[in-house]
Amino acid sequence: xxxxxxxxxxxxxxxxxxxxxxxxxxxxxxxxxxxxxxxxxxxxxxxxxxxxxxxxxxxxxxxxxxxxxxxxxxxxxxxxxxxxxxxxxxxxxxxxxxxxxxxxxxxxxxxxxxxxxxxxxxxxxxxxxxxxxxxxxxxxxxxxxxxxxxxxxxxxxxxxxxxxxxxxxxxxxxxxxxxxxxxxxxxxxxxxxxxxxxxxxxxxxxxxxxxxxxxxxxxxxxxxxxxxxxxxxxxxxxxxxxxxxxxxxxxxxxxxxxxxxxxxxxxxxxxxxxxx
Amino acid sequence: xxxxxxxxxxxxxxxxxxxxxxxxxxxxxxxxxxxxxxxxxxxxxxxxxxxxxxxxxxxxxxxxxxxxxxxxxxxxxxxxxxxxxxxxxxxxxxxxxxxxxxxxxxxxxxxxxxxxxxxxxxxxxxxxxxxxxxxxxxxxxxxxxxxxxxxxxxxxxxxxxxxxxxxxxxxxxxxxxxxxxxxxxxxxxxxxxxxxxxxxxxxxxxxxxxxxxxxxxxxxxxxxxxxxxxxxxxxxxxxxxxxxxxxxxxxxxxxxxx
Numbered sequence: 001x002x003x004x005x006x007x008x009x010x011x012x013x014x015x016x017x018x019x020x021x022x023x024x025x026x027x028x029x030x031x032x033x034x035x036x037x038x039x040x041x042x043x044x045x046x047x048x049x050x051x052x053x054x055x056x057x058x059x060x061x062x063x064x065x066x067x068x069x070x071x072x073x074x075x076x077x078x079x080x081x082x083x084x085x086x087x088x089x090x091x092x093x094x095x096x097x098x099x100x101x102x103x104x105x106x107x108x109x110x111x112x113x114x115x116x117x118x119x120x121x122x123x124x125x126x127x128x129x130x131x132x133x134x135x136x137x138x139x140x141x142x143x144x145x146x147x148x149x150x151x152x153x154x155x156x157x158x159x160x161x162x163x164x165x166x167x168x169x170x171x172x173x174x175x176x177x178x179x180x181x182x183x184x185x186x187x188x189x190x191x192x193x194x195x196x197x198x199x200x201x202x203x204x205x206x207x208x209x210x211x212x213x214x215x216x217x218x219x220x221x222x223x224x225x226x227x228x229x230x231x232x233x234x235x236x237x238x239x240x241x242x243x244x245x246x247x248x249x250x251x252x253x254x255x256x257x258x259x260x261x262x263x264x265x266x267x268x269x270x271x272x273x274x275x276x
Numbered sequence: 277x278x279x280x281x282x283x284x285x286x287x288x289x290x291x292x293x294x295x296x297x298x299x300x301x302x303x304x305x306x307x308x309x310x311x312x313x314x315x316x317x318x319x320x321x322x323x324x325x326x327x328x329x330x331x332x333x334x335x336x337x338x339x340x341x342x343x344x345x346x347x348x349x350x351x352x353x354x355x356x357x358x359x360x361x362x363x364x365x366x367x368x369x370x371x372x373x374x375x376x377x378x379x380x381x382x383x384x385x386x387x388x389x390x391x392x393x394x395x396x397x398x399x400x401x402x403x404x405x406x407x408x409x410x411x412x413x414x415x416x417x418x419x420x421x422x423x424x425x426x427x428x429x430x431x432x433x434x435x436x437x438x439x440x441x442x443x444x445x446x447x448x449x450x451x452x453x454x455x456x457x458x459x460x461x462x463x464x465x466x467x468x469x470x471x472x473x474x475x476x477x478x479x480x481x482x483x484x485x486x487x488x489x490x491x492x493x494x495x496x497x498x499x500x501x502x503x504x505x506x507x508x509x510x511x512x513x514x515x516x517x518x519x520x521x522x523x524x525x526x527x528x529x530x531x532x533x534x
Contacts, residue, residue, distance in 0.1 A: 102374075102377045103377075105370050105373045106373075106377055109370060109374045113478050116478075117479055117480060229482070229483070231477065231480070231483065232477075233478055234475055234476055235378075235475075235476055236378070236473075236476065237378070238381060239381050239384035239385050241385050241471030241472055241473045242471065244490070244491075244494060247475065248487060251486055252483070255483055
């Protein structure tokens with residue numbers, strides 16, 4: 001197991017620790033700096049909505065497909081949101097083909113919670129026939145290149161794709177059945193949840209960990225924040241622990257950083273739903 | 277979810293099951309309840325019924341997963357098909373896969389895994405009846421099962437959730453409170469080092485509400501930890517009493533024979 005990559009990892013680990021004492025990081029960033037974030041809207045025309053987000057060298061594509069289906073029995077008058085994540089084998093040497101790994105399931109569920117708990121999608125507006133037919137929004141996360149912090153890149157790409165999505169419009173016929181009109185409308189969105197992930201290394205919290213940093217992480221914490229600066233999802237990961245003070249600090253950092261990212265996403269505009 | 281019509285806090289300020297806002301449900305841990313497992317624990321936590329068992333340290337299968345410098349900790353959280361109102365398919369759901377992962381991470385920091393290189397420690401949590409807060413009850417039971425298996429740990433991992441229900445911050449959410457409430461914040465905590473090893477949240481809280489809810493969950497964990505300690509001690513008290521009883525009987529027999 002002690003192959004060359006592990007030796008390299010040990011060497012860089014020492015370097016990271018030395019730098020952290022001076023509040024510095026390997027790539028020159030400050031502790032709470034993100035790498036450069038780029039958002040490309042609509043790379044896939046066949047999808048109802050799509051986006052590709054890069055954070056540094058991490059690249060994630062998200063496609064939104066909208067179909068009709070049955071509502072969940074406990075929410076008979078709401079559309080359905082389904083989030084899935086694929087850690088595509090071409091994205092990293094450790095990703096393997098096959099059924100979704102634990103990591104992929106966790107990634108999808110964390111992104112799902114951010115969108116669902118912030119009530120970002122106006123699901124009641126996606127109801128076609130109560131109890132019978134609703135619109136189902138599939139958010140498919142496709143990780144293309146893994147250089148750390150897949151949570152934030154996937155959450156941001158998902159939100160960008162949803163903001164850009166256009167869904168088919170339906171009318172109700174006389175018999176109560178619905179029919180597509182052939183026109184499209186923007187997906188009704190009410191919120192813009194931003195996920196901020198921090199890693200704890202040597203007792204310090206750093207924002208947006210790179211792949212190299214993730215290899216030496218004690219604990220990780222992802223916090224999703226709504227337009228109103230409310231916390232709507234948290235996920236702690238990693239085998240290390242956090243103190244109560246570190247948790248509080250992480251929440252503060254997340255609220256501040258989420259505002260910055262939302263500004264980038266919305267182009268400095270007021271965070272108002274694009275439809276109404 | 278539309279504003280809930282069901283009132284979760286009664287007129288008298290108590291909750292659906294009569295508890296105060298900061299009160300735990302009745303909790304009872306039983307340590308060492310299974311014969312085959314290296315260590316085991318059964319917990320009744322309100323209407324939750326959960327079994328946790330530990331096998332190991334033992335050989336790792338498949339072999340290539342073994343680590344040269346420590347044990348691999350593997351944890352499976354699973355719900356029985358009859359544990360919920362509607363039958364749950366026995367195949368592991370995505371929720372169970374995720375919870376297995378966060379529970380594994382939540383336990384790993386407590387265990388001295390470096391004492392057992394090239395081995396596996398397998399933890400199985402089976403929810404027999406679920407009533408809200410099963411991951412917290414499950415991780416607490418699993419931690420006791422590890423201790424029962426004689427595996428050295430830094431501290432018992434205690435679990436407890438807090439959340440927001442009808443605008444109030446409450447401890448240890450019932451399933452109705454979890455489903456219809458405004459936020460749920462499960463926490464696992466080790467009181468000796470003051471460290472949080474599991475933390476999740478869904479719903480919505482302001483930063484101030486989060487702080488209050490989180491503190492309450494940690495307080496709940498401290499109470500759970502005390503109950504865990506008692507349960508672990510009780511196992512040895514019971515064992516001691518059994519031995520003493522057997523010895524007295526032996527002595528009586530010998531007297532009779534003489």
